[in-house]
Amino acid sequence: MVGEGVWVDALHRVRGGRGVVAGLVAAAAVLGLAVALLPFGSTGASGAEDGSSPAPCGPAWVAAWRTSPQAGQPFDLGGRTLRMLVRPQATGSELRIRVSNRFGTRPLRIDSASAAEAGSGAALVPGTARPVLFSGAPTVVVPPGEELASDPLVFVAQRGTPLAISLYLPEEPDRVAVHPVALQTSYVSAPGDVADSADPGPFGRTVSSWFVLTGVDVLAPRAENAVVLVGDSLTDGVGSDPDRDDRWSDALAGRLTGGLVMPVLNAGISANQLLGGGTGEAPAARYTADVASVPGAADVVLHIGTNDLAAGRDAGEIVSGLVDYADRVRADGRRVFLTTITPSTAGAHGAPFAVVQREAVNRWIRTEGPAHADGVFDFAAAVADPADPARLAPAFDAGDGLHLSAAGYRALAAAVDPARLTGSPCLAGGDAARVLVSAPR
Template structure:
């Protein structure tokens, strides 16, 4: 692992360690209508969180798109800001190496025809379409400048990807000069869309917690399970968006894990353009928390998500909860609840399709535990191979999901 990869891993460890120790109060979800839908199909996303403090600086944010296409647009979010955020320069190009971009690929983004945009607190904005084609699987660099930014910043804490900060750096330049130090978070950018090459292509959103967010996978290699799912669905031109937040629960808001899945569904799933399917892979945090949910309560939360997704015309893939014996908060009671939830997910008929992640990850000799070779070491989070196993379980359900 590179030095920067180790730094991102250390930042992720700190993020998980801080869970439950108390952080600034949870910000409200943006009001209905604050996040305007973009056009095309979402090809990358990262759910908004409160991420440090805003500053007068530039950002060069590196993301890997899933589906390729034309008319690229980016969504900038001030969801957690307490004052207007001004972005006076924004560009998008293709990464060459580090902070350097492929020569001639970096182009200016506009917002309603202007180079600058001011985003009210709690809101998000889409850029205008950028002419030209972005290849599937490309590493995109979105460069922003936020003069005078103050107060709570919006972003995504655990990117597991190296991006770059700059003071006085030129967002329009292709070169790496001025882009230091590195950052292991994404700032203000929370979605990218394209007009897909396949006219009927849509997108899949993975709604989840730290396992979907990528904890346990190798930083810098895009080995989260939604990344592998994107590779498996690439031939069909399907976009894949990662709506995972470490520590997230289905039912309950949390200062670290963010608003519960039922509360963030509109912002992180339904507002994304071109979405046809949502994969619901969370619930373990509800079952193992101090104020743990019962199986019946968690299943009711799943039904609420499914009902609202159906109202929006989406197909819903339900998933079983993987085993986690060996994790500190495991107990026979939580195991019994997990098994009850999994039985209902498999047989209850609430979902349009089911991905049996429990079966893909459990140890046949001890079904309450992860297979040792799929365990990242903490008995809850899968490693890179475990992430591939999750993608293998979800891919057929994603392809076959029909209402």
């Protein structure tokens, strides 16, 4: 297979092409390669959402970026343009965005949207902004309780290269879908529609949240599986530095190389609880949005429970919740991995009752967890202080006895065995792809 970087370069040179197959064929021509188109085959986790059956290693829509929203109050967004920066985890020749009004009680109107390569701050790379349409129109009204995907847009998105997604909201949302702890600076403009403007000047207000935007998918040249990380603030990355991509999801993405490359999708919500009652919907309540509806999602890593302990839940309740969630994932034809709960000395998280129950949960995960999941990763052992396993090692403590430093999040990622994940075998050669590229004879 031709390397991803070579494909990206060629796709940029034929950017005006229509559709991924046309783009790939044109790219092959630029590279002087022979192209053979094969018939469609059976589908798998990366199959098309419309029920069609692309070849296992053919072009496929893949979730390149996701975030889990919660209900938020109005934030002076009406009549302004949001410019949100996201980092895709997959490369493709087309993209589509997902916008949410999941928690709204009245329709959410978006009058214009654009996608561009992010420049410095709120600036766009000149000449890269493209309008995003919905059913062929620049305006869309998202009904209460729903999430919509845009039309596909011919746009070369590259794995790891930041995108700027801009949305103009003419009216203030009543209950906006928001991910408050983005750990990524985004921007809100002065009043006006400047979605397609590369000028950062109008974007005088910075925010550390993602509003309305919940996903970016790309049409990849070959099917890729994705791994979804479900959890609380420890998956959200609290304790790491903003704008540095130091969450454990980022560190894990850096470890997945070669045939093990998978988009790593972060479905953490700070203060979330496995059994409900915390901030945001419990993992079971958001399973469809986080996992089941996500194109390419094949694996789930569940790292949660510390807030349940702080809320007074006992080990039996937490274990039952872990089993229920794992059973649901596996019944859905996906793989699930459980993780031990990391130690804490912070407030109720470190109270004697919580410590005893944490030890009981972790003992169950280590001994009985493998019978209920496809694997277990011992996060607690990875970051505990060897001299006192009930607390975080000083180098891994962000300073509050609960959250991790960037080094701590790297330690979590290092505790994941990439060989246990499904991987994306198409990227290592795999089966015959729908578009086969070979050197001319």
